[in-house]
Amino acid sequence: EAGVTQSPTHLIKTRGQQATLRCSPIxxxxxxxxxxxxxxxxxxxxLWYDEGEERNRGNFPPRFSGRQFPNYSSELNVNALELEDSALYLCASSLEYGTGTYEQYFGPGTRLTVT
Amino acid sequence: AQSVAQPEDQVNVAEGNPLTVKCTYSVSGNPYLFWYVQYPNRGLQFLLKYITGDNLVKGSYGFEAEFNKSQTSFHLKKPSALVSDSALYFCAVSSRGGGSYIPTFGRGTSLIVHP
Structure with a gap:
C-alpha cells in the first residue's frame, strides 16, 4: 500500500513569490x-481538510491557504512568501474525524527555502 | 488548551542500555497520547498510542510507553537501545470534551544511541 506522498521534495522561492505544495493521502x-x-x-x-472542506486551521496568517480535491489529495498555497516561511512542510493523512483517537501517517515533506 | 512538554532536547544512551524519553501533557478531558519517530530527512512515523485500557502500551520496534494519569506523563521506553534507534522522537496529545482532537505535538527529543 502506498504511503502519503508529497511533491516537490525541495522548493526554492524568493521573498514575495507564491509556493504551491502538493500531497496525496493514503x-x-x-x-x-x-x-x-x-x-x-x-x-x-x-490546516485540516476532510471531505473537501477546511475543518480547522492553526494560528497562521491568511496567506497560508489550501484546498482538498475530490480524490482527497490536497495542496497548500503560501502567498507573499517571507524569509521565516522557510521550513519543512509535512502532510499527514488519517481516518480521523472528530474523535482524536486515530494516528496520523506522514509524508516525507517538502523543504521550502525562501531567499 | 492542550500542551505537551518534552523536557529533554537530547537523550544520550549506550547501545544495549535501557532508554527513556520523557513526555508530560496538559489537557482537559481524557487524553489520547501518541509517540512518533522522525529519521533524518523523513516524515514522522507512528510508534504507538494510548487511548484507553491498559496503562502499558506496546508499539513498533520494541518500544513501549506507560500512561500515568496522576503524573500526567507518557514516557517512551525500550529495554535495550540500538544504534538504529537514533532519531527525533515526538510526543503528541489530543482529546475530546474540552481539548482538541487535532493533536498537539511536543518540540521533540533527539535520541542518540552510542555504539
Missing amino acids: SGHTSVYWYQQALGLGLQFL
Whole structure:
C-alpha cells in the first residue's frame, strides 16, 4: 500500500513569490493535515481538510491557504512568501474525524527555502 | 488548551542500555497520547498510542510507553537501545470534551544511541 506522498521534495522561492505544495493521502483516508516544521519549533498545525472542506486551521496568517480535491489529495498555497516561511512542510493523512483517537501517517515533506 | 512538554532536547544512551524519553501533557478531558519517530530527512512515523485500557502500551520496534494519569506523563521506553534507534522522537496529545482532537505535538527529543 502506498504511503502519503508529497511533491516537490525541495522548493526554492524568493521573498514575495507564491509556493504551491502538493500531497496525496493514503488510499481510504479522507482527512489531510498540513504542518510546518521549522527548526527548533516542533510541528505547528496549519490546516485540516476532510471531505473537501477546511475543518480547522492553526494560528497562521491568511496567506497560508489550501484546498482538498475530490480524490482527497490536497495542496497548500503560501502567498507573499517571507524569509521565516522557510521550513519543512509535512502532510499527514488519517481516518480521523472528530474523535482524536486515530494516528496520523506522514509524508516525507517538502523543504521550502525562501531567499 | 492542550500542551505537551518534552523536557529533554537530547537523550544520550549506550547501545544495549535501557532508554527513556520523557513526555508530560496538559489537557482537559481524557487524553489520547501518541509517540512518533522522525529519521533524518523523513516524515514522522507512528510508534504507538494510548487511548484507553491498559496503562502499558506496546508499539513498533520494541518500544513501549506507560500512561500515568496522576503524573500526567507518557514516557517512551525500550529495554535495550540500538544504534538504529537514533532519531527525533515526538510526543503528541489530543482529546475530546474540552481539548482538541487535532493533536498537539511536543518540540521533540533527539535520541542518540552510542555504539
